[in-house]
Amino acid sequence: MASRKLARGMGTFFKSCDHPQAKWSKCPHDYKIRFRGPSGRQIQESGFGTQEKAIVRLTEVYDTKRRKPHSQAKAERIERYGLMPFSEYAAEWRAGQRHLAESSARQVDSLLENHLLPALKSRRMNTFDHKVVEDFVRNMETASIGVATQSNAFDKLASILLDAHRLGIFDENPLRGVKPPQYTPSRSVIPAPSQLAAIRSSGDHSFQLLVGLMSGCGLRNGEAAAVNIRNIVADDVYRVTEQVNQTAKTYGPLKHRKPGEYRDVPLPPRIRNAIEWYADKHGTTDGYLLRHPEDATRPFQPYLLQNQWQRLKKAQEIAIPEGVVIYSLRHFFASNCLSHGIPITDVAEWMGHKSIDITFKIYRHLMPGTLTQAARVLDLGLAA
Incomplete structure (x- = not known):
């Protein structure tokens, strides 16, 4: 089988019959072409009745590759992936x-x-x-x-x-038109202020401090366990820089954050006083207030808070309402913010949510705005 090469990179055309190249013009068999595709693989096409048609097709392929380097790269990606x-x-x-x-x-x-x-x-x-x-x-x-x-x-x-x-693997987004599963979080059970006061006055000093940090600053339990007096960056601002990782059992970056990233949260005077009182009473280690009760060289572990919560609940030392869990303390923080008109965008940032959609799904029912209230407020503006 003979073949004829064209300019470098264009490929070749040939016939697979036994006729010599000199007889191709009179041979009834079709021409075939061979060229390199965008990914470098050899491609063969057949069915060209004349030499001119074969050359025209090779020229089209060659010109396309020269004119569209981006298309070539895309074709390579599509072929690979x-x-x-x-x-x-x-x-x-x-x-x-x-x-x-x-x-x-x-x-x-x-x-x-x-x-x-x-x-x-x-x-x-x-x-x-x-x-x-x-x-x-x-x-x-x-x-x-x-x-x-x-x-x-x-x-x-x-x-x-x-x-x-x-x-570029798909011409059309394969998710278009697909209805995703609809997950609506169950409504959070939030302790009343009087119930929170009872919880906050129970347990040992570490328990009381953690309850205050979660309900007053919106910290997660791992973040509260890493409380550090050096993170009071202003009288009314606490900087959340790390958490106790429950798997590694040591300090690590915040959830949804890279190492070194932080978020600033409001620090109510009551909570600042509690932090300073605890530091004066029990001392600190490199600024950390809480340490493991059996080994002061180790961080305080979040499960210790859960253990004490369960002991208090079992002993019925405090009336913990049905459905209230430790995380309800964070829910109280959100509720306290939203019920006093603080924007949900700020609440989402302070709580460290990855997306405001999460905050909205969980706490939308706590927002004080209603159609009736909106109508009254708008009417006041119109009457001004």
Whole structure:
């Protein structure tokens, strides 16, 4: 089989019959062409009745590659990633999630291992469309998976597929038109001020301090366990810089934050006085107020707060309302802010939520605004 090369990079045209090249013009067999595709793979096409048609096609391919280097790069990406199984693509995507806090990383790994990979691991990336995603959601519903887990699994799948969409694997977003699982958090049970006062006066000094930090400044229990007197940056401002990581059992970056990032929260005088009183009474270690009761060289562990909470509840030393948990102390902070007209955007920032959507879903019912109130306020402005 003879072939004829054109200019460098254009490819070749040939016939696969036994006729010599000199007889091609009179030979009834079709011409074939061979060229390198965008990814460097050799491609062969056939069905060209004349030499001129074969050359025209080779010229078109060559000109396209020269004119569109970006299209070539895109084609290479599509060819490489489009044929990947979901498991391999998800592993590459996961390796790029370096910003995740340890708890968030564990959640992602759990969702991949228990929900995404069992259902999708062998599927090629270029075969995803809205029907595949809808089937994934429907199968989770059929399996009676909790709505919160369904929502989280869908969010992770969406992140992976949107990443692939940006690479150009899909012509159309495979999530378009898909209705995600609807997760609405249950309404939070919030202690009344009198109930909070009873809780705040119970337990030992460390328990009382933690209750104050969570209900007065909105700290998570791990953040409260890392309380440091040096973080009082103004009379009315506390800077949250770290938390006690419940897995590593040592100090680490805040949730949804990179190492070194922080957030400033309001510091009510009552809580500042409690911090300063505790420091004077019990001393500090490098500014930290709380240490492990059995080993002062170790950080105070958040589970110790939970243990004391359970002991107080079991002993019925305080009347803890049904549904009130330790996290309800943070809910009290949000409720106290919103009921006094503090914007929900500020509350979301102070509580360290990743998105204001989370704050809105949990605490929308606490916001004092109603249509009737809005109508009255607007009428006042119109009458001015």
